[in-house]
Amino acid sequence: MMEKPCLVVDIGSAYCKAGWNGGNSPSLRVPSVVAYLPFSEDTRPRSMQLKPVIGSSNLSIIKELPTEFVISRGAITNWDAMEFMWHYIFDELNNKPNDHPILITGLLPKDEQSRQRITEIMMETFNVPSLHIGNQAELALFGAGLLTGTVLECGAGLTHIAPIFGGQVISNSAIICELGGLDISLLLYKSLINKEAEMKHFVQREAMEDLKEKFCYVNKTPIQEESSSNTNSTEVRFSVLPDGQVVSLTEKHLTYPNVLFKPSQFDLPGEELSDQILKSALSSGWNFKSIFSNVVLSGGSTLFDGFPERLFRDLCRIRPGFRSSEVISWPNRIDLPWIGGSILSCLSSFKSCCITREKYNEEGKDAVQ
Template sequence: MENTSVVIDLGGDWCRTGLGGRNHPMLAVPEVIGYQSYPENPGPSNPKTRKIIGVANLPLLRQIPTEFLVQRREVTNWDAMETVLKYSYEHLKLKAEDHPVLLTGFLVNSLNHRQKLMEIMMESFNVPSVYIGNHAELCLFGSGFLTGLVLHSGTGITSISPVCNGKVKELSTKVFEMAGIDVSLFLHKALFNKNMNLDSLSQRNDMDIVKEKLCYVSKHPNQKDSAVDSVSSLPTMTALPDGKIITLAKELRTSPDMFFWTSHGDFPNLDLSSEVIETVIKCDTEERAILFSNVVLSGGNTLFSGFPERLLWELNNIRPHWFPAQIVSRPNRVFSHGWEGPSCPAYQPSTTNT
């Protein structure tokens, strides 16, 4: 195992870590830290609180003050993020200095973030080498393509990235600060008539449960008005960890429709299909057909039931008709940018560099 590359994916709310060459990460740690007061008198020279992290501590983290370390695509607490990385290495019993590292995640797009990540990995962990991979390129490689369009929608951002011959076209990439957290904010406001605390693990976790269990995307714009709803067999209620039963009306169950244009006045809107088409049309003429034919989905929001079908339906109805559209939606697409696919750099530790 020595010299095998370590893959670290810093996402919007989870830090996933594993060895290159595997099909999935070995560990997922929430990018949230809790602060628990010591029961005894700490004294003037001792800390008054201790830091709590890790999946095993999730029940405790739901009950104490917490801080999320990534807001949208910005790390807000680098010291705490370093603690999460240290926890990941220790939990997996890996010596950082023995393994080159592949870093991925949307936050690495910022120059300041890349520099800070390099500083932490090289100075704090003494890794032998670091490769900061582009999320969109790795997603495409993991799906077996060199040219295509990657549509990613995670916790904090949604993005559209054209990739041609293995290289992302940075100037054509679009990033929108509307994503899964916005669905959560809307649902929490509708259910409890108050704003959600973005640093509250319990509130964010509750809304994640509601979204995953009860919500879906209408497969076409008129589906929600149809007498026959193809997703009506999904449950309409679920229980939260505290025992509270949540029941969603149909208009709330289709709240992820906000990723596609909707006339609902209370929804934020993102006309995703039109943005995809506009992105492709701005690319070179000879690239457009293959970009439309390889639209690769990535991120948790694309796992909503009906999301791929809705996107395909809209692209086939408003796209230029001489470009056939095809959606690539692999079941394990949450991991496709770090562990999946024969062309992923995780399978080539010798290519890592500083």
């Protein structure tokens, strides 16, 4: 069964990443958005149908159409659209899914219904020979070359703090917050464009993502944070949006990523990030010293300039007396869960982790553990 390469798919609120195991990075990145193109199968008058449009190669079309985001806060919101996305991924990678094992990651850890639904689709629609649904945090730590530590996964829709010992998440001590990069984008959008509106279209979200990547950063020290929060700052940067609109960004706009560390500063609920990491480690039991000693960053929202330095400073400030934490920030941390899946699926032991088609045929949804 494992002689053929495994296809590794990491699903996320911003992108789905896919590629063959053994690689150092995914070969395909698909925006987690679907547009719908009206069409008619013939020229006779009849009601129009909607054709889903997916993929980076179709962005010029997607930008002109109504769009729907397939994944929100770590949960799949439209299963038909998700299935279309999997079809697109398999086609782009020239993969016949009934010939290759599949590893999927990116789901909320305790979302048992989604795990069962994915297994059902993969087995009955795509007829895959075997399937493994991996824990994103465990795979991220594995991708970083560790088996024990804390993973801080901060993506588009969620912040996930996961204490891990010996390669296994201590699930009762994990913390999930509905706060991520999209919240920074929304702060920018409301402040710069329309304070009463939401980002409901891909073009709006993409414009704010571009601003974030070009200009935004995290304050490394309290002095910098106090300075950037001063609304009287006169330094302004200008940027032109895709629609031609010119926006002016003050220092306050540029440091919106500070919300990930201190939500209350932006009138959002939630404790300070460092406090939650320490709470998670302390509640994990007698292993908390080794778990707290390595904090591995994962996800695109940890890529802001100043993020690792700010986290290290905050953890040093609150750490217990036993030892400090090392913040591990690999340059490829946006892909760590995929990389971990790529490594895991190359191991001889991977076969025992999979649900085979035969097992699914015998046990159905009960095969999902």
